[in-house]
Amino acid sequence: MQLYNTLSAKEREKLIEEAGKDRLTISFYAYAHIGNPRILRDHLFITWNEMEVLGRIYVAKEGINAQLSVPAENFEKFKTHLDSISFLENVRLNIAIEQDNKSFLKLKVKVRDKIVADGLNDDTFDVTNKGVHVNALRFNELIEDPDTVLVDMRNHYESEIGHFKNAITPDVDTFRDSLDIIEQDLAEHKEDKKLVMYCTGGIRCEKASAYYKHKGFKNVFQLEGGIIEYTRQVREQNLENKFKGKNFVFDHRRGERISEEVIAHCHQCGKPCDTHVNCANEACHLLFIQCDECAQAMDNCCSVECQETNALPYEEQKALRKGKGASNKIFKKGRSPVLKYKK
Numbered sequence: 001m002q003l004y005n006t007l008s009a010k011e012r013e014k015l016i017e018e019a020g021k022d023r024l025t026i027s028f029y030a031y032a033h034i035g036n037p038r039i040l041r042d043h044l045f046i047t048w049n050e051m052e053v054l055g056r057i058y059v060a061k062e063g064i065n066a067q068l069s070v071p072a073e074n075f076e077k078f079k080t081h082l083d084s085i086s087f088l089e090n091v092r093l094n095i096a097i098e099q100d101n102k103s104f105l106k107l108k109v110k111v112r113d114k115i116v117a118d119g120l121n122d123d124t125f126d127v128t129n130k131g132v133h134v135n136a137l138r139f140n141e142l143i144e145d146p147d148t149v150l151v152d153m154r155n156h157y158e159s160e161i162g163h164f165k166n167a168i169t170p171d172v173d174t175f176r177d178s179l180d181i182i183e184q185d186l187a188e189h190k191e192d193k194k195l196v197m198y199c200t201g202g203i204r205c206e207k208a209s210a211y212y213k214h215k216g217f218k219n220v221f222q223l224e225g226g227i228i229e230y231t232r233q234v235r236e237q238n239l240e241n242k243f244k245g246k247n248f249v250f251d252h253r254r255g256e257r258i259s260e261e262v263i264a265h266c267h268q269c270g271k272p273c274d275t276h277v278n279c280a281n282e283a284c285h286l287l288f289i290q291c292d293e294c295a296q297a298m299d300n301c302c303s304v305e306c307q308e309t310n311a312l313p314y315e316e317q318k319a320l321r322k323g324k325g326a327s328n329k330i331f332k333k334g335r336s337p338v339l340k341y342k343k
């Protein structure tokens, strides 16, 4: 029985091209109690491999988080299979609007400790005991309610380029930090305020809502399907859009424009801009906001130092990096003293 990939990404790319079939890019998640993630993992791999499903899937005791590419002609089969798994019956599928036949080139189903890195080691609460899910229409009403506290559960570099009007946007690097800050700020209002949360696709605030209920909050709500699904409903139903700016996304696009307002600033000159880039110096790779003029003046770098390094021949750059360990700032996500205009 084949339990792992046998084709390389290149071989797969060629096969997809030759087959000439349309594929759908789909994502979904579900929190559940999974007794033996390994067995589920093998079952999913065998079944989906047969349907030519590709993608990256995490299975853990707390649930499943999946990003997939499914041949359009196998979609019904795929859906029927999902519905045959009790905790995935009628799970909400996010289907990407832009079609990309090569969004994934391998099927990787991995067993993990968590389906999303959250830094939470508190297993005394039940992740499936979640808050009330609300749709875009109800969410719009709720966030105008004076008794509502609206919280953005994403990180600083995400909310910086776009967020809902009146939202609290904690200046944090991790989800874990957010949880604590909000709990402290709202300690006096666990019973009288409505705590409403949102994130990109819903997976983070679903866990947060369960956490806050466990901590004694009485009125906990979350935006179903996150900003992605909100935008879809707003457009489809012609509702008022209360999200300002861009939705940060974790693929090559970096951000999806939701409203015309530009709410962020270039980190180098301070003028209005909401374009995230990575510093061109490979040893740095800092994520930051840079306008076109600064990109040109700085050769796409975050600092003069990086600009100088980046101008050296590649072999020299490599020699410089040697023995320095990981100086790469990719995980610092937009925080560096060289950025004068980063809040």
Ligand SMILES: [Zn+2]
Residues within 6 Å of the ligand: 266, 267, 268, 269, 270, 271, 290, 291, 292, 293, 294, 295
């Ligand atoms: Zn600039």
Ligand SMILES: [Zn+2]
Residues within 6 Å of the ligand: 279, 280, 281, 284, 285, 286, 301, 302, 303, 306
């Ligand atoms: Zn740099």
